[in-house]
Amino acid sequence: DGGITQSPKYLFRKEGQNVTLSCEQNLNHDAMYWYRQDPGQGLRLIYYSQIVNDFQKGDIAEGYSVSREKKESFPLTVTSAQKNPTAFYLCASSSIAGVYEQYFGPGTRLTVT
């Protein structure tokens, strides 16, 4: 089945550590996205990529980094510079033709203490 996988579902880290969240898609989509969701709030765009080896900052990129070495993969690193990293992180992908309908993964809940 085609889709987006994110792992792990739950992740716990100590403050000051970098952590990388995985996102893989087999939908053959060119574009991939990372969002952050906080309780009771909407989605905020962190980074997005339309093509391999290229990516753009979203609205809240500070303290995060990404890479896009393969079309299928778009890992997100939450660095120690991110002041409030505890959140629910969602990865999505879309084609870059048509209506840019996005497909989402199940999310990773990161807790930093």
Place this chain on the structure above:
Amino acid sequence: GDSVTQMEGPVTLSEEAFLTINCTYTATGYPSLFWYVQYPGEGLQLLLKATKADDKGSNKGFEATYRKETTSFHLEKGSVQVSDSAVYFCALNHKNEKLTFGTGTRLTIIP
């Protein structure tokens, strides 16, 4: 810039009640409009979409009509079920690679 304004929640209804969740948008031209649903602990799923004025998107008993004159895309369902309890997001895309989301409306259906 583009923006989406959603009815504030939470919304609580009894089973079989009629549902409306309001959504209005601000954008130039003719954006594509979407409703996404998020069940507890999960990612978002596309519920329905409309790509031009007067289009009606529908899925799982939910409907929304793209109204250019009122810049609205209200979500409706005639008879809700407990399984419809979720957070609903309205979103738009205006000929670029990014979606603009509303803040979400939490819906709870009571048996």
